[in-house]
Amino acid sequence: MVDPLAEVVTLLQPGAPFSKVVSGAGRWNVRRTEFGQPFYCVILTGSSRLVVDGHEPVTLQEGDFVLIPSAYGFTMSSLEPTTSEGTDRPPILLPHGEYRLGIEIGPPDVRLLVGHCVFGSPDADLLVSLIPQLVHVRGERRLATLVQLVGEESREQRPARDVILARLLEVLLIEALRSTAGTAASPGLLRGLADARLGLAIRRMHESPTEPWTVAQLAKEAALSRSAFFERFKRAVGVAPMEYLLTWRMALAKSLLRRKETAIAEVAERVGYSSASTFSVAFTRHVGLPPTQYARGLLMEQVGESNAI
Structure with a gap:
């Protein structure tokens, strides 16, 4: 699990x-x-x-x-x-x-x-x-x-x-x-995981980030109505379900881009986007740089460190 x-x-x-x-x-x-x-x-x-x-x-x-x-x-x-x-x-x-x-x-x-x-x-x-x-x-x-x-x-x-x-x-x-006691924790991942129903949905997002999740599908995983799930998730985690999913996907994408051997199209597929262009738009909006530029910046940093050595 x-x-x-x-x-x-x-x-x-x-x-x-x-x-x-x-x-x-x-x-x-x-x-x-x-x-x-x-x-x-x-x-x-x-x-x-x-x-x-x-x-x-x-x-x-x-x-x-x-x-x-x-x-x-x-x-x-x-x-x-x-x-x-x-x-x-x-x-x-x-x-x-x-x-x-x-x-x-x-x-x-x-x-x-x-x-x-x-x-x-x-x-x-x-x-x-x-x-x-x-x-x-x-x-x-x-x-x-x-x-x-x-x-x-x-x-x-x-x-x-x-x-x-x-x-x-x-x-x-x-x-x-x-x-930390789940109910006493400030909003965040820990408090969400402490809620048995929300924890199911969060684990499903982490297990299968490539799935085209919707609030309705995640609510079904948590055995809650769509509105009840949305409000409960936002109150416990501090962000809306889709915002949490996007944040996690972007963290995974950055991790994959740092490995450098992974092509943009493959990164897009592994974090749940149907095309490289759709992923690039989402990544740019969230991170502030296109994925190609982000990866190039990491490469330049490594080259600079190598030259310094």
Whole structure:
């Protein structure tokens, strides 16, 4: 059986170039608006407060894990309200390698392992749109263990470090997403898969992207009326069924074009288009470049990298 979540994460090509341990004492506040940089955090001890733009404030407790796949603007702070003096000051590097927010001396109120991951896929923005904007998992020790391993690997220069990090991040991301309660997740693929009926339709789209799907056919797969399916899908996934299908087809097309040995006509056929011209029009509208130009741009990038070497 096709696993849509695993397919999306595999295409994202996650990696972890940065992580650090941060502690906080007293009143502190950190504001970040680095769009496009996926952010994760595990609470090692203590508690803190997280406010992600567009979401209700969350009190984070020991063992909690947070993933913001495309790093929407967010603020992390102490539980106590901050004063103007404690607002968004850069952390201080302590002698043992930990970073401190707020009061420099004394025991911390909270310790966090925080980091940025990257998605190596050229169409990461497109794929990230399929998963929740905010993932908050509580009571999952497996995640804490995985994040600890990521932190250790990112700080050490061991053999095969990059390979290990890539694999750990892929496992971490899937584990975080599947551990999130479906009804509590923000709209996205995860919440859609948690709905038994919508999950059937989503899996069918991933199993057979070449099928000429319509809303009526997908509603039949989900054993729902057309209108009920459409509204339920849009509410859970965040986009209309045909928009989701188009996004997935374009992600597959980009992946095929990156392999370079696949002709445009074959790519069109493998993602559900009856002709190369029809596919080219859809691809151009969605991506902003014709598929031939997109593939040529990838080739030029590779040539440039080869010359640099």
